[in-house]
Amino acid sequence: MKLSLLLVALAFTLSAVAQEPVRSVPYVEQGHARHVLDVYAPASAKNLPVVFWIHGGGWQSGDKANVQEKPKFFLEQGFVFVSINHRLLPEVEMGPLIGDVAKAFGWVQKHIAEYGGDPTRVLVGGHSSGAQLAALICTDDRYLKAVGVSFQCLIGCVPVDGDTYDIPAIIETAETRRRVHGQEPAKFGHREKFGNSPEKHKDFSAVTHIAKGKGIPPFLVLHVANHPDNSAQAYRLGAVLKAADIPVKVFGAKDTDHTKINANLGTAGDPSTAELLVFIQRVMKK
Numbered sequence: 001m002k003l004s005l006l007l008v009a010l011a012f013t014l015s016a017v018a019q020e021p022v023r024s025v026p027y028v029e030q031g032h033a034r035h036v037l038d039v040y041a042p043a044s045a046k047n048l049p050v051v052f053w054i055h056g057g058g059w060q061s062g063d064k065a066n067v068q069e070k071p072k073f074f075l076e077q078g079f080v081f082v083s084i085n086h087r088l089l090p091e092v093e094m095g096p097l098i099g100d101v102a103k104a105f106g107w108v109q110k111h112i113a114e115y116g117g118d119p120t121r122v123l124v125g126g127h128s129s130g131a132q133l134a135a136l137i138c139t140d141d142r143y144l145k146a147v148g149v150s151f152q153c154l155i156g157c158v159p160v161d162g163d164t165y166d167i168p169a170i171i172e173t174a175e176t177r178r179r180v181h182g183q184e185p186a187k188f189g190h191r192e193k194f195g196n197s198p199e200k201h202k203d204f205s206a207v208t209h210i211a212k213g214k215g216i217p218p219f220l221v222l223h224v225a226n227h228p229d230n231s232a233q234a235y236r237l238g239a240v241l242k243a244a245d246i247p248v249k250v251f252g253a254k255d256t257d258h259t260k261i262n263a264n265l266g267t268a269g270d271p272s273t274a275e276l277l278v279f280i281q282r283v284m285k286k
Contacts, residue, residue, distance in 0.1 A: 018075050019043050022115065027107035028100075032087055037104055038064050040071040040081040045116025049123065049155065049284065052108060053083045054101060056128025056262065059193060060089045066262075073266030073273070077280055080117035082108055086133075094194055094204055098143055101133050106147030123156045123283070124217075127262040131162025135206035135237065139216055151215035156283040158276065160222045161261050163230045165237040167194050167201040173229060207240045218247035220279040222272050224261055225252030251275045 021040045028035035042048070051074045055062040064083040071081040086100035109119045126134035137143045138157040144150065163170050171190050178185060186192075194204045202208050210216060219241055223234035231252055238250035253261050253272045264270040 018072075019045070021071070025107075027084070027104045034085040034087050035100065035103070036064070037082055037084040037107070039112075039115050040075060040083075041115045041117065042075050042078070042080075045080055047113075047118045048078055048080050048116055049121040050108060050112055050117040050119070051079050051081045052105060052122050052124045053081065054124075054126030054130030054133045055083065055085070056126070056130045057088075059094070059097060059129045062088075062129070068263045069266035077277070079123070080112060080115055082112065082117075089193055090188070094200070098133060098136065098204075099146070101137055102143040102147050102149075105137065105144060106149060109147075109149050109153065120153050121155050122153050123158065123280070124154065125158035125160065126162075127160040127265075128162060128258065129164075131159035132164040132204075132206070135159045135162065135165050135219075136204065136209075138219075139206045139214075140209040141214060151217065154215070154217040156217050156220065156279065158220045158222065158279070159237070160265065160272075161224055161227070161230050161234075161258055163233050164190060164194075164204075165206045165233050167205045168198065169236065170229060170233060171201060173232075207237060210240045210244050210246065212244045212246075216241075216244070216246050218279070218283055219249070220275060221248065221250045222261065222265075222275065223250070223252050224256055224258055225254045227258065230258070249275065249279065 019041050021038055023038045024036040025039060026035055027037055053067060053070065055064055055066050064085045067083050074081045084104040086097055112119050124134045124138050134157055138154055141151055167190060174189060194201050221234045221238050223230045225231060234250050238248050241248040251272065261272055265272055267273060
């Protein structure tokens with residue numbers, strides 16, 4: 001009871017004295033207009049764990065400002081919160097887009113201590129397309145290695161309602177559905193977004209890169225329970241992680257949808273938020 005009261009008091013203190021967000025910090029020198037990120041931190045923050053958040057939008061839209069209650073929630077848990085932008089399809093292809101995410105992560109490693117964050121304890125998360133990007137950079141270590149970072153700094157990954165952890169599977173599912181129902185093929189579907197080749201589709205899939213002994217962090221995979229494609233992809237990711245002995249919890253949220261599960265994350269009474277809180281407490285004990 002005393003510990004619970006102490007945590008509540010700490011949360012209140014952190015939320016009451018939060019700094020003003022620092023917005024649109026460039027993470028690439030003389031880079032693209034979207035090579036920017038926002039930093040939210042408690043006042044007098046020092047050596048706090050960090051959340052690295054990637055927005056959704058189908059890799060074609062979205063913005064770092066689309067964070068709703070998440071910064072407030074994570075600051076109350078004693079985190080520094082970083083939300084990033086990246087370049088978008090079709091202006092760039094998927095490889096450089098993922099490279100942007102890695103560059104933003106590299107900036108965090110070099111500079112987040114200036115904002116009170118601990119670069120050795122980073123939780124990665126994202127919604128929708130951001131979920132795919134989060135899962136990929138936490139399983140395929142080539143992207144972080146390219147910016148001089150290892151998986152050792154990762155404490156967890158929270159992909160939220162993604163549908164592309166196994167890209168060949170979602171392509172086959174979507175194209176079969178269109179074919180059997182007599183619908184026209186998508187003009188710019190997952191096949192095209194991910195490079196229009198089986199090799200690229202496999203390479204951009206998080207499940208391809210999961211293996212024991214890589215330092216892949218624990219996962220909390222959140223999804224909308226009544227969405228068949230996203231549920232199937234969530235359980236597919238969970239099964240591959242489990243087979244590699246990586247701690248994972250797959251949670252399907254009921255009575256919600258793709259937009260609400262993101263908007264409600266961090267709000268009181270939200271089931272996904274309750275799972276997230278348990279996950280945070282678990283990974284912070286390590």
